[in-house]
Amino acid sequence: MIVQLFARWLRRGLDTYISLPLFALALLGGLWLLSLHDIEQGRERARAAAVNTVGEVLGTYEAQVARSVDSIDQTLRVIKYAVERSGASDALAELAGEGLLPPAMVFAVSVVDRDGMVVASNPRSRPVSVADQAYFLYHQQRDSGGIFVSHARRDAVKSDAHLHFTRRLDDARGNFAGIVMLETDPAYFTSDYERSRLGERGMLALVGTDGVVRALRVGDQTSYGQQLPAGGVDVDDGVTRFAAARELHQVPLRVIVGLDENEQMARFERETRDKLWALATASLVLVAGTALLWMWAWQGARNRARVRRARETFAAASAASLDAFFVLREVRDQSNAIIDFRFIDVNARAERMTGMSHGDLCSMTLLEMIPEARKGGMFQLLVRASEDGGVHEREWENTTQPRYPRWMQKQVVSVEGGIVAIVRDITERKLAEERMLHLAHHDNLTGLPNRVRITERLNQMVADGGAVMVAFIDLDGFKLVNDGLGHNAGDELLKIVAERMAGCVRTSDAVGRFGGDEFVLMLDAVGDGAPAQATAVIERVRHAVLQSMCVAGQKVQVSCSIGVAVYPQDGSDAETLLMHADAAMYRAKELGKNNYQFYTREMNVNIEEKLHLMEGLRIAFERQQFHLVYQPKVEMRTGRIFGCEALIRWHDPARGVIGPDRFIPLAEESGMIVALGEWVLRTACFQNRAWQDAGLAPLCISVNVSPRQFEEQGLVDRVARALADSGMDPRWLELEVTEGLIMRDLAQALDKMGQLRAMGVSLSIDDFGTGYSSLSALKSFPISTLKIDKSFVRDLGRSDGDEAIASSIIGLAHRLKLRVIAEGVETEQQRSFLSENGCDELQGYLISRPLPPERLALMLSGPDLIAA
Numbered sequence: 091m092i093v094q095l096f097a098r099w100l101r102r103g104l105d106t107y108i109s110l111p112l113f114a115l116a117l118l119g120g121l122w123l124l125s126l127h128d129i130e131q132g133r134e135r136a137r138a139a140a141v142n143t144v145g146e147v148l149g150t151y152e153a154q155v156a157r158s159v160d161s162i163d164q165t166l167r168v169i170k171y172a173v174e175r176s177g178a179s180d181a182l183a184e185l186a187g188e189g190l191l192p193p194a195m196v197f198a199v200s201v202v203d204r205d206g207m208v209v210a211s212n213p214r215s216r217p218v219s220v221a222d223q224a225y226f227l228y229h230q231q232r233d234s235g236g237i238f239v240s241h242a243r244r245d246a247v248k249s250d251a252h253l254h255f256t257r258r259l260d261d262a263r264g265n266f267a268g269i270v271m272l273e274t275d276p277a278y279f280t281s282d283y284e285r286s287r288l289g290e291r292g293m294l295a296l297v298g299t300d301g302v303v304r305a306l307r308v309g310d311q312t313s314y315g316q317q318l319p320a321g322g323v324d325v326d327d328g329v330t331r332f333a334a335a336r337e338l339h340q341v342p343l344r345v346i347v348g349l350d351e352n353e354q355m356a357r358f359e360r361e362t363r364d365k366l367w368a369l370a371t372a373s374l375v376l377v378a379g380t381a382l383l384w385m386w387a388w389q390g391a392r393n394r395a396r397v398r399r400a401r402e403t404f405a406a407a408s409a410a411s412l413d414a415f416f417v418l419r420e421v422r423d424q425s426n427a428i429i430d431f432r433f434i435d436v437n438a439r440a441e442r443m444t445g446m447s448h449g450d451l452c453s454m455t456l457l458e459m460i461p462e463a464r465k466g467g468m469f470q471l472l473v474r475a476s477e478d479g480g481v482h483e484r485e486w487e488n489t490t491q492p493r494y495p496r497w498m499q500k501q502v503v504s505v506e507g508g509i510v511a512i513v514r515d516i517t518e519r520k521l522a523e524e525r526m527l528h529l530a531h532h533d534n535l536t537g538l539p540n541r542v543r544i545t546e547r548l549n550q551m552v553a554d555g556g557a558v559m560v561a562f563i564d565l566d567g568f569k570l571v572n573d574g575l576g577h578n579a580g581d582e583l584l585k586i587v588a589e590r591m592a593g594c595v596r597t598s599d600a601v602g603r604f605g606g607d608e609f610v611l612m613l614d615a616v617g618d619g620a621p622a623q624a625t626a627v628i629e630r631v632r633h634a635v636l637q638s639m640c641v642a643g644q645k646v647q648v649s650c651s652i653g654v655a656v657y658p659q660d661g662s663d664a665e666t667l668l669m670h671a672d673a674a675m676y677r678a679k680e681l682g683k684n685n686y687q688f689y690t691r692e693m694n695v696n697i698e699e700k701l702h703l704m705e706g707l708r709i710a711f712e713r714q715q716f717h718l719v720y721q722p723k724v725e726m727r728t729g730r731i732f733g734c735e736a737l738i739r740w741h742d743p744a745r746g747v748i749g750p751d752r753f754i755p756l757a758e759e760s761g762m763i764v765a766l767g768e769w770v771l772r773t774a775c776f777q778n779r780a781w782q783d784a785g786l787a788p789l790c791i792s793v794n795v796s797p798r799q800f801e802e803q804g805l806v807d808r809v810a811r812a813l814a815d816s817g818m819d820p821r822w823l824e825l826e827v828t829e830g831l832i833m834r835d836l837a838q839a840l841d842k843m844g845q846l847r848a849m850g851v852s853l854s855i856d857d858f859g860t861g862y863s864s865l866s867a868l869k870s871f872p873i874s875t876l877k878i879d880k881s882f883v884r885d886l887g888r889s890d891g892d893e894a895i896a897s898s899i900i901g902l903a904h905r906l907k908l909r910v911i912a913e914g915v916e917t918e919q920q921r922s923f924l925s926e927n928g929c930d931e932l933q934g935y936l937i938s939r940p941l942p943p944e945r946l947a948l949m950l951s952g953p954d955l956i957a958a
């Protein structure tokens with residue numbers, strides 16, 4: 091782990107973008123260190139040179155001052171000698187005569203007697219006393235045998251300050267006899283100030299051993315009298331100097347030379363500044379150059395890292411991927427055109443997909459592996475990806491290479507130095523899509539094209555032009571088989587019919603299932619004789635369907651009603667053609683079923699009539715054109731009328747009485763059934779209450795409730811209100827609901843039926859046997875009666891099937907502890923059968939047609955209608 095980390099660190103360290111700035115930093119540091127060291131040495135050298143100069147100047151200055159002081163002393167000795175020999179008054183004149191006196195302009199010489207009076211002088215001056223002067227007192231008090239140098243002072247003789255060099259005079263007995271004195275300007279001792287050597291702020295000084303400055307010159311300024319500290323070599327004028335001092339022999343004086351440090355170091359500082367500038371500039375250039383190089387190197391390193399990461403990612407992703415990865419590089423000819431692609435790398439999935447090893451693949455080109463790649467567009471896709479960059483995707487159906495997947499999805503990505511083709515086997519998905527497409531367009535049960543496909547196909551045939559016949563086929567009697575023998579039997583029948591139909595059509599025709607027991611034929615009626623052939627196909631289909639078959643172990647027979655519409659005369663699109671074929675099919679049903687009818691315009695009259703009726707219904711409700719008739723229900727055993735069914739009638743002034751079969755479905759469709767149904771319910775309740783109030787024996791009155799009415803939210807409230815308003819006891823009300831209605835939303839129906847039952851209202855299932863009741867659900871219905879549909883009653887005594895159904899319903903109802911009523915009983919034969927099979931109640935023309943209320947009242951007051 092540590093070794094790895096170290097290796098990684100080392101690798102990174104060696105990376106140019108890291109080592110380059112480090113190197114530049116080291117270089118810069120070294121450069122600066124060397125330069126600063128050199129500067130420091132230069133400084134030392136400059137200082138040493140300055141100190142050296144000070145030494146040299148001091149030597150010169152010392153020599154000069156020593157010479158001056160020496161000659162001054164010589165002069166004083168000569169004067170002393172002359173005064174002691176010749177007397178003060180003549181001595182100076184003699185010496186002047188012999189030219190032994192110094193120039194009077196610079197030096198004034200005087201002789202002072204023992205009382206301190208100047209007695210002779212050159213140049214001449216008035217006699218003044220210097221008895222109080224330090225130099226006089228010095229000699230008066232001691233015989234030092236030496237020269238005395240005074241402070242620079244003004245005195246009675248001279249108004250400006252002078253230095254006084256004095257020697258003692260002795261008389262013959264060696265007593266104090268006065269002094270000889272030489273006065274000079276202090277500036278005399280600094281007049282040798284050379285600017286070229288001492289600069290502007292250099293210093294020359296003559297200082298007494300007492301530390302008092304006798305003469306001082308700094309640049310052009312001369313001064314005196316300052317007190318220097320013992321051994322001090324510089325004056326306090328704010329200038330730092332290189333300075334040195336030296337004491338003079340035999341005279342209590344020191345000479346001091348000082349050179350301004352700034353002036354002495356100025357050249358060095360200037361050169362240092364220049365050096366530093368040059369160094370800074372070089373450093374900047376180095377930093378800028380390094381920064382540029384670093385950016386370039388960093389960019390390069392980043393790119394390399396990206397490529398490395400991409401490689402690693404590719405390797406990791408491709409190794410684990412379910413897709414096959416092929417890395418390819420172009421093969422170009424001399425004109426730089428791409429002529430092939432060579433495999434550079436592939437993953438394990440690619441090896442499995444091609445059945446070739448990595449080594450084999452990487453020694454091949456694309457065209458060597460798939461020679462037909464140019465034909466299928468694969469090669470061109472790779473070329474496009476290679477030249478245009480980006481990602482290119484396509485799905486491929488492989489029809490040539492049996493060992494490769496049938497469907498492949500290829501994604502081609504241009505990468506640096508080549509392209510990557512990612513190939514995915516999508517055969518499964520494609521097949522699933524095909525399956526789903528098939529399911530979406532085909533009927534599950536029969537495998538025939540469904541409504542969607544039929545419409546598409548029909549539109550296609552219409553678009554292709556030419557005559558097309560559309561036959562809409564509805565099975566007659568299918569419901570009986572489905573309800574009687576169960577759904578499985580119904581399904582079986584539909585499959586057989588579908589096969590038979592498919593067997594009748596020509597290859598140019600098509601057959602599909604539209605839904606339920608409805609089928610559609612699309613017949614090509616183009617060409618000579620084609621219409622006749624198409625009609626023959628229709629007839630063949632009708633005949634084939636009519637053949638009996640065995641389903642659920644029973645021999646059954648159905649027929650079909652066929653409506654035919656022809657393109658282009660009966661419609662210009664699939665929808666219209668199907669609608670018209672449907673209308674023609676209804677006509678075929680009306681004409682007794684088991685036949686086919688071509689569409690005619692008159693058939694549309696029915697539709698118009700429907701619209702007309704709908705409008706009439708609305709007006710009829712407003713104008714109260716409805717009334718109820720009541721059909722009695724009798725007990726089979728006693729013949730007693732125990733109830734009646736309220737049936738609605740519409741009396742249209744223009745059209746006469748219109749039956750509910752015609753307008754109830756329209757009222758359902760328009761939603762008017764809710765209001766109409768409530769009117770029926772209330773009228774029936776009020777009527778029943780009126781009969782009871784008239785003293786007739788109480789009857790149970792049945793009211794039909796249609797599906798939409800039943801599903802309406804306020805049904806229970808409406809029933810409660812009708813009962814409350816009419817004052818009728820709920821036990822005398824029965825609501826008849828159909829099977830289909832309950833099964834539409836079983837949970838909600840059960841809830842509603844429960845509420846009605848709780849109110850005391852009875853419930854019966856109308857038209858039993860025609861719906862799709864689940865027998866297990868039937869158990870949970872809170873109903874009291876099952877009504878056998880009149881379609882099963884009609885052929886009792888003639889049809890074994892109907893008899894079997896009727897007796898089964900009776901048996902079933904009794905086992906569920908329900909009563910059974912048969913409706914539509916018209917004949918004695920039907921009554922006997924029902925009676926013999928235990929049916930509890932009867933309703934039908936055999937007893938009575940539906941009657942107006944007053945007629946029923948009359949009937950109720952009569953004898954019982956059938957004998958037990």
Ligand SMILES: Nc1nc2c(ncn2[C@@H]2O[C@H](COP(=O)(O)O[C@H]3[C@@H](O)[C@H](n4cnc5c(=O)[nH]c(N)nc54)O[C@@H]3COP(=O)(O)O)[C@@H](O)[C@H]2O)c(=O)[nH]1
Nearest residue numbers: 737738749750751754770794795796913914915916934935
């Ligand atoms: N929602 C409502 N539906 C209603 C209402 N009134 C009637 N209807 C339904 O309309 C259908 C046709 O009814 P109608 O024309 O009144 O026919 C009924 C009887 O007249 C008829 N019937 C009775 N006995 C016989 C007979 O011996 N032979 C024969 N051919 N027909 C007979 O049967 C119809 C009663 O059927 P049902 O209701 O199933 O007991 C019909 O479906 C009515 O339900 C209404 O107010 N609301």
